[in-house]
Amino acid sequence: MxxxxxxxxxxxxxxxxxxxxxxxxxxxxxxxxxxxxxxxxxxxxxxxxxxxxxxxxxxxxxxxxxxxxxxxxxxxxxxxxxxxLIWGIHVAADSKFKTIEDIKGTRAAISRYGSGSHLMAYINAKNNDWDLEKDLDFEVIKNLNGAIEGLTNAEADYFMWEKFTTKPLVDDGIFRRIDNCPSPWxxxxxxxxxxxxxxxxxxxxxxxxxxxxxxxxxxxxxxxxxxxxxxxxxxxxxxxxxxxxxxxxxxxxxxxxxxxxxxxxxxxxxxxxxxxxxxxxxxx
The missing domain is CATH 3.40.190.10 (Periplasmic binding protein-like II)
Incomplete structure (x- = not known):
């Protein structure tokens, strides 16, 4: 076999x-x-x-x-x-950030460089006319559990992941979704x-x-x-x-x-x- x-x-x-x-x-x-x-x-x-x-x-x-x-x-x-893929843009439930404009220049949690969460942070930045050099900063968190820890402990500020996968975390009051960013393909x-x-x-x-x-x-x-x-x-x-x-x-x-x-x-x-x-x- x-x-x-x-x-x-x-x-x-x-x-x-x-x-x-x-x-x-x-x-x-x-x-x-x-x-x-x-x-x-x-x-x-x-x-x-x-x-x-x-x-x-x-x-x-x-x-x-x-x-x-x-x-x-x-x-x-x-x-x-x-x-x-509909990427939800998430912050910690008790975060001060309410809008896309609020997270401009803050730290994006990414699973690793070259990952979807990394590449889509660029797409989101471009969609919102951010400066790709100045307005993007990254914190590697490895996976979804790492993102929960990173956002909760304020080691990163926002996290992009598939909207429906993360919905239970939003329902449980761990994350708050501030917007969505569909992949353009x-x-x-x-x-x-x-x-x-x-x-x-x-x-x-x-x-x-x-x-x-x-x-x-x-x-x-x-x-x-x-x-x-x-x-x-x-x-x-x-x-x-x-x-x-x-x-x-x-x-x-x-x-x-x-x-x-x-x-x-x-x-x-x-x-x-x-x-x-x-x-x-x-x-x-």
């Missing part, structure tokens, strides 16, 4: 992977797919791909594009979630190490066929809203809102989207150059 390691964030976006694993669908095809939770998000997964700890990552679009340009020997094989893609693609293209096609069949039918799974609410400790109406806003994809990311992402990242000095579509994408 072929062993394949895959990584992703332990969030509701990836429930389809859990369901297909639980049903033994990969084992039926002689593939031992092992899921690894990456609480550190995109930056940690980029490192996992580089090290060969994982073969496949379900990862933020902007993060993996940046890391491939920086030398990660991986390629994007398809879009996973077509809709933008499809949020999650599936990236694979080039070496794995070269040697295991057939297995990769099987894995993608299985997950794509599930995501195509995901919203029609009976009581899927209740399943998500229970598993991720979220309010049912929040899950229903999230499901209404979220669309999965079974397609390769297009040239126009790749161009848009690169232009934004280049303008923000996050990437040193723009590269050809073929350097980022592998069409199976």
């Amino acid at each position: 072929k062993k394949v390691n895959i990584g992703g964030v332990p969030e509701h976006f990836n429930l389809a992977w859990y369901l297909t694993l639980k049903n033994g669908e990969y084992k039926e095809q002689n593939i031992n797919l092992r899921w690894h939770d990456y609480y550190g998000g995109t930056g940690a997964m980029c490192k996992g791909l580089r090290n060969g700890d994982i073969d496949i990552a379900v990862i933020l679009t902007e993060g993996i594009i940046k890391d491939i340009i920086d030398g990660n020997p991986s390629k994007i094989v398809q879009t996973f979630v077509q809709t933008p 499809p949020c999650f893609v599936i990236a694979v190490r080039e070496e794995f693609i070269k040697n295991n293209e057939n297995d990769l096609n099987i894995i993608l066929d299985i997950i794509n069949q599930t995501t195509a039918e995901f919203k029609s799974i009976p009581s899927i809203d209740k399943t998500i609410a229970n598993r991720y400790e979220q309010e049912l109406e929040d899950v229903q809102e999230w499901l209404s806003l979220t669309e999965w994809s079974q397609e390769v990311i297009d040239k126009k989207t790749i161009k848009t992402v690169q232009e934004q990242l280049f303008d923000l000095n996050i990437i040193p150059k723009k590269v050809d579509y073929s350097q980022l994408i592998h069409k199976l």
